[in-house]
Amino acid sequence: DIQMTQSPSSLSASVGDRVTITCRASQSISRYLNWYQQKPEKAPKLLIYTVSGLQSGVPSRFSGSGSGTDFTLTINSLQPEDFATYYCQQSYSTPTFGGGTKVEI
C-alpha cells in the first residue's frame, strides 16, 4: 500500500493566519490526492479533490497544490470554523489516508 505522511501532526495558529499542511506519498500518485476536514464527533468532509479541485460549498480560502509525491493544503486567513483535523487521501491505488493534522488555536 502507498503510505501517506502528513506534517506537522498538529499546529497552533490564530485567526487570520495562513496555514500550510504537507502530505507526502511513498511513491508517485500523479494528481490523485484529496483533502478532508474533520471536526470532533463528525464525519470527514471533502474539501479538495484531485489536488486542487474545490468541492462545492468550500470557501475559496482553501487551496491545494502539488503532484507526484508532494502535496500541500493551504488555508488563507484562518477562520474560527477552520479549527479541525485535516487528512490527505490518495486514490491512485487502494485508498490510504494520512495520519491527520490537527489545527488548534
Next chain:
Amino acid sequence: EVQLVESGGGLVQPGGSLRLSCAASGFNFGSYSMNWVRQTPGKGLEWVSYISDSSSTISYADSVRGRFTISRDNARNSLYLQMNSLRAEDTAVYYCAREMLTGNCLDYWGQGTLVTVSS
C-alpha cells in the same frame, strides 16, 4: 440533500458477526459507487471496502478480506457490510461514503456507527 445514515453497530464478542446498513437518500443511489471507511483513535482513517454502482466490481482491504462482505440493494437505496469473525482490532467507527462520479474521492459521508468488539 444527500443523506447517508448508517445503522447496525454495537457491542459484539470476538469471533462474532454484525451487519451494518447504510440508507441513502437525496441522490440516484444506483448511479454511484460506494465505500466503507473506518476510523479508530489509534490507526486513524482506514478504507475498508468498495462496491461499484452495479456491484460488478468489489474490493476489500487486506485486513478484512475473507471476513467482511460488502453488498448493495439499489432498489432499496441501501448499502451493507456483513462482518464475520470479528476481532478486537475491528473496533472502530464505520462510515459509509459515496464516491464522486468524477474525482476518485469520497464526496459525502454518513455520520458513522460504532462497532465495539470486546468480551
